Amino acid sequence: MSGSQRYESGLVVENRGHVRVLTLDRPERRNALSSGLQADLVDQLLDAGEGGEVRAIVLTGNGPAFCAGFDLKEIRERDQRGERFRPPMNRPGRSLFEVVTETPVPIVAALQGHAVAGGFELALACDLRVAAPGIKLGLPEATIGMGANFGSVVLPKRIPMGIALEMLLIGEYVTSEDAERWGLVNRIVDADAVLPTAMELAGRIAGNAPISVRRMKETAVKGVDLPLWQALRLDVGPNPYLSEDRREGIAAYLEKRRPEWRGR
Structure with a gap:
């Protein structure tokens, strides 16, 4: 695929040489992960891992937030319709975070804005993270009755257990500066330099064997x-x-x- 394409779910896909840019484009919903957006992301990630033309991926979002997590409005509407809610690892489709982790092509997250709940888990699943200063990162799931299944498993593997448990059990946000100090963020740059820096890193990766x-x-x-x-x-x-x-x-x-x- 060449050029740029926007899906109804709000995913924009663009190939720049051997780098594929995946942009969450639902700024009015803070790029919340609807079921359609998750499915399109999974499809694009699987496609990128198959052909060999894509050698690096940049994942970013339009608007003031990178991603606010799962679409709670969509979940509530399904609850109101009486639809059964399935836990993340008990669904017919693949888990988005699992697919991100298993994609053989390296993925760079460009965090120009807040990444919370499932949005933080999405960033956590990526291989490298570039962030703007002062943005909020965290897992507030315990405050709304959700589970942070991926974050509960992965976060204690990335940072000291006490810090991970504080983030999980209290649900308060940390800053990108905190995350950089703990090794969760690779670079902190000005907000307007986040995507160019992520593209530079992805380009250097794509230039290697x-x-x-x-x-x-x-x-x-x-x-x-x-x-x-x-x-x-x-x-x-x-x-x-x-x-x-x-x-x-x-x-x-x-x-x-x-x-x-x-x-x-």
């Missing part, structure tokens, strides 16, 4: 909780050592030229 990048992400994600001896033997993803790109990369380095990656 795609097989190596995929191998490294999959190994890091799947090996992080394994014992060292198991992680070292974890043979997942494409093998760069046996690839044409490995020979091309070495030749380009020795010949002092830019490599021409073929993804094989």
Whole structure:
């Protein structure tokens, strides 16, 4: 796919070279994750992981918020209609956060505004995060009777347990400066520089050998909780050592030229 396309759900998809930009475009709802928006995001992420043309993804949002989480208005309307509510991991479709984590293409979150509840979980599922100063991040689910299923599992793996439990059990927000200090945010830049910085990082990733990048992400994600001896033997993803790109990369380095990656 080339050019830009906007879906009825509010998702805007644009390919810039080997970087795919996914923009949440429901500013009037603070980019809340409706069921349609979640489905379109899952579809685009799965597509990006299949073809090989997309080598990095930038996920961002239009308006003052990155994402306010699940669409509570939609959930309430379904409750009022008497529809059964299914927990996140007990639904016919794939969990959005699970798909983000498992996408072999690295994903950079561009947080120009607040990322709370499911919006924070969405950012947490990404690989790198660029944020504006002073934005709010957090999981207020305990204050509204929700569960923060993904955040409850992932957040204690990323920051000290005491801080993670305080965020989960009290539900108060932290700032992007706090998150950077704990290692949750890679860069803090002025709000108007968030997307360009995320695009620069994604471009640098996309400029590297795609097989190596995929191998490294999959190994890091799947090996992080394994014992060292198991992680070292974890043979997942494409093998760069046996690839044409490995020979091309070495030749380009020795010949002092830019490599021409073929993804094989």
